[in-house]
Amino acid sequence: MYDQYQAIIFDMDGTLIDSGQLHEVAWTETLNKFAIPIDRPLMRSLAGVPTKGTIEILLKHFDCKVEASLDVMNDFKEAVVREKINDYVKPTALLQLAERYYGKKPMSVGTGAYTDEAKSIIEQCQISYLIDHVVGADLVAAPKPAPDTFLRCAELMGVAPEHCVVFEDAKLGLEAARRAGMAAVDVLDVLGIENDYFL
Template sequence: MYDRYEGLIFDMDGTILDSEPTHRLAWREVLKGYGMHFDEQSVVALNGAPVWQIARHIIEMNHAELDPHRLAAEKTALVSQMLPERVQPLPLVEVVKTWYGRRPMAVGTGSDSHLAEMLLTRLGLRQYFTAVVAADHVSHPKPAPDTFLRCASLMGVAPEKCVVFEDADFGLQAAAAAGMDAVDVRQQ
């Protein structure tokens, strides 16, 4: 089905790993300490964005005076503790295993690199990917095309010869801006 592509790029959270519920739980726990809350639908709409951008959105929604980078760091620290025990691969991992050795593959994620590398390694998935490009590897994360363009470059594949697997609007926008085809895994 993907024979016409020379490179495959996968988002991580919600695409190949069932980590989204744990991310939302971590947000609830961190925000509870500040007496803050978040609207789940508006945060889901930001899936794929770097954690600090989501933190900035939550702070604005709560009319709070906090540093978004500090709040993001707290959430990342908590989710780093929670995820290893809770996260499982999603069925799309079978596509990864099927294409391993046949095409170069990369992960392009809105998570930070430490978390992405830790999860992929712990679940025995890191070996399948030529590259892992995280939000802290690019100046302009999703919905900008930089994450996926860097994936293509590290794989040595022209962007127009790549396909991106995504579960978030920001990621789909980033793939389109990069000139790549995309598969919206929410519709599979």
């Protein structure tokens, strides 16, 4: 049903990759270490926001004073992700769609995660061969809900935005896809894929 599009873009966490529990565990350890409160609905609403951006929002929301820098807290979370990655990540049902279009359409991942972390997760799931490009939050001026991530994916694939379809699980990501002028598929509504993240 997606034959009309020339290229496919996947969000990673909660969309192409079932990694909700990985990030929930990593965030829980990080927030506990730096004495930042955990508000589960707030954390879920921030799905897709890069780590440093999430921390900034949390510090402002809870009016927290933390001595550690954003870089230190970000590095701590990324270290937990690396340590736990083997225990939690696996592809979602979207793997079947990616396999169906492999070699027929270019496919990219556009994620709020940082590029190196995203590539590690994709490699861990043994699906790197399906993905032509990975664009993380560190490769664009403005992360989701800005359209930059998905526009960069389209540019790398050499396909006009209006000919791309984006698969997303987060409201911010769906907004980013629409702002990029791309078709947006809510994977929960359309495919029943739910991100198991701070539910």
